[in-house]
Amino acid sequence: MDNRTDGRRWHDMGGQDAGPICDDQHDFSLWEKRVDALMILCSGKGYFTVDGLRRALEDMGEDAFESMSYYERWIASINQNLIESGAYTIEELGVKMAEVQARGETYGDASLGQ
Amino acid sequence: MATQALDNNVLPVGAKVRIRSIMPPGHVRAPAYVRGKTGDIERVIAPFKNPEQLAYGLPAAEQILYRVSFSAVELWGDEAENPEDRIEAEIYAHWIEELETANAT
Numbered sequence: 001m002d003n004r005t006d007g008r009r010w011h012d013m014g015g016q017d018a019g020p021i022c023d024d025q026h027d028f029s030l031w032e033k034r035v036d037a038l039m040i041l042c043s044g045k046g047y048f049t050v051d052g053l054r055r056a057l058e059d060m061g062e063d064a065f066e067s068m069s070y071y072e073r074w075i076a077s078i079n080q081n082l083i084e085s086g087a088y089t090i091e092e093l094g095v096k097m098a099e100v101q102a103r104g105e106t107y108g109d110a111s112l113g114q
Numbered sequence: 115m116a117t118q119a120l121d122n123n124v125l126p127v128g129a130k131v132r133i134r135s136i137m138p139p140g141h142v143r144a145p146a147y148v149r150g151k152t153g154d155i156e157r158v159i160a161p162f163k164n165p166e167q168l169a170y171g172l173p174a175a176e177q178i179l180y181r182v183s184f185s186a187v188e189l190w191g192d193e194a195e196n197p198e199d200r201i202e203a204e205i206y207a208h209w210i211e212e213l214e215t216a217n218a219t
Contacts, residue, residue, distance in 0.1 A: 007137045007146070008137065012145055012146045014147045015145075015146075015147035015189065049165075049168045049169075051165040051166075051168040052168065052169050054169065055140075055169035055170065058141060081171075
């Protein structure tokens with residue numbers, strides 16, 4: 001976690017030297033669209049705001065930015081905020097994750113389970 | 115003397131301001147490249163709940179959001195590609211210090 005107190009934090013990179021920008025377009029997969037929709041639902045229900053999303057993303061630090069994809073970081077941040085806001089407990093999350101995992105190997109299997 | 119812009123003291127368009135240079139850890143909505151820099155109020159946008167409180171799930175008082183205009187030279191110094199360029203950033207009142215009261219003509 002990035003808690004440096006000596007100035008600029010890693011994400012605050014405006015104005016710094018940077019490499020070329022990749023402007024490739026790509027399609028989003030179903031799970032990524034669902035993560036985006038989940039954020040809208042969480043905000044609409046009052047669990048947390050986009051500010052909380054950003055705060056947890058920033059606190060993940062630069063390593064997460066390099067090692068996780070955009071929506072992998074989003075779902076981690078959404079989960080952090082939902083735990084903090086009391087939407088579910090960590091124990092409940094663990095039970096649910098095991099239940100989903102038991103449905104099967106593929107995303108399709110996991111999604112189709114009740 | 116610089117004074118922090120308060121809720122009940124809406125800065126006029128054209129007011130000369132400096133962005134506070136403090137560097138706290140945590141969720142901050144004023145980018146580092148404008149902190150400590152001088153600009154002027156381009157427009158008063160609207161009050162919004164302070165996102166730096168909302169980010170932690172805390173009650174948040176409203177702060178006025180301003181659009182502040184900076185010269186490229188102020189931000190980038192000799193490295194400014196086009197010294198005549200302006201850079202505008204949207205900054206909350208609690209990050210803004212008023213340098214003088216503008217008398218717009």
